[in-house]
Amino acid sequence: MRRFKFVRDPDPRDLGYNIEEFLRWMDGPTCFHLTGENTTRTRALVTLLHGNEPSGTIALYRWLKSGRRPATNVVCLVASVGAALEAPVFSHRMLPRARDLNRCFRPPYEDVQGVLAEEILEILRLHRPEAVIDMHNTSGSGPAFGVCTFMDRHHDALVSLFTQRLIVSDLGLGALMEISEEACPTVTVEVGGRMDDEAHELAFEGMCRYFQAGTVLCPGDTDWGLELLRDPIRLELNENVTLTYAEEPCDNYDITLKPDIEHHNFGGVKADTLLGWARGAETQLFTALDAGGRCAVTKLVRIDNGKMYPAQPLKLFMITNNAAIAHSDCLFYAVSDDGSTICA
Structure with a gap:
């Protein structure tokens, strides 16, 4: 049974007048397909794996309401909408007794969260994106940083769209970014504290760069010289x-x-x-x-x-x-x- 709702190029007028209305309009895991100027290439954005991390969803809502068109096709997956809607909005990391979704991206995919993670992987395999950004907030206040499982110029370039700080870690926790070695360059971006307006703004600015740049896999003007933590x-x-x-x-x-x-x-x-x-x-x-x-x-x-x-x-x-x-x-x-x- 598919859990994701699929929406292609939504009309901005349908999405509600604020972020809570947008969540209620989605009403569950939702995959947006945005048609790009270049329809031969696709990028992917995954966000709200944790229901209490709002910046990625807020940024995506702003983009969709603007009516802009990305440089390439973009597949946007908004996952834990149900957890985000539990009152008060954006306060629950996951629903009671549910596993952390960002620990479920390896088999077995047996419980509800595992099945949802498997469907996310299936959608990404279907669309074969050239890159994946998994956007998160930190639980407390703090600066933005990126995380990847190994370092190369592709991961460097993706993280540099958002921040100048990169953690290189291969802990094998079942996180989405661990698909990078077998699929395509995939990074986690933690844009800052979930309650911080600066994090919401960074998420939107970085998302705009990711959606609009002609290329995102070669270090260029956004390559600020990353601080590496290994x-x-x-x-x-x-x-x-x-x-x-x-x-x-x-x-x-x-x-x-x-x-x-x-x-x-x-x-x-x-x-x-x-x-x-x-x-x-x-x-x-x-x-x-x-x-x-x-x-x-x-x-x-x-x-x-x-x-x-x-x-x-x-x-x-x-x-x-x-x-x-x-x-x-x-x-x-x-x-x-x-x-x-x-x-x-």
Whole structure:
């Protein structure tokens, strides 16, 4: 049973007068086919894999309402519309008990989210795009960045349409960007915090460049010289570990992180930077594996008299101040303070 609604070149007058009306008009996963000036080539945009990340949908709505025509055909997939519509709008990452859709792009495709991911892959295979942008927001405030599984000039060029910061990571989590090696150049673009107007504007400006440029796979005027961060390590919570955010340690929780911890996103932290407080040993509370599958927890954090610090000078990113996301995904990613892989 197909879950996507297919719409070709929608009339701007049909799409509603605001973003919530646009969501209700879609009423579920929707694939837009936009006819380009050059109909022999196709690009793809995927957005709203997470229902609480609105910037890509807001940007696409602005584009569709403008009535503009892209340089090539563009296939736009808006996925988690149902989760986005759960009140309050754009507050639910996914529906209750559902898997993270951006962890479902590898078999088996057995549950509802897996079937939806498989259909996204089928649509992309059918249209054979020359490139795929998967647009996201970060859960907390922070600067924009791109992510890809390996570095070459195509990925460089795609990310440079949006940002000058690129993370190269092949963690094998089942994310959409992992199709890059077998399909076409595919990058994740995190345009910034989901509540930030700057992120919405960056999403629209980058989308316009992606839709309108004659070529998007060769570095050109948008190639700003990327800051590269290689092979980050994820710090995850162990099962049944409790977490909260507060200005001082909370007795009923194993870990209390400082509420402004997201301000360290893409900034260097020193070994004496207080991140929060913790009860127990590092490896009892956290899991982290390096590229070789070795435990790397003590390379990332140390606990000294109940206080939690970086184990060494690090650069942290994708820090969340949302406990639910920290439990279901991770606390943050880390590389050495110079952007290189953390050594064993």
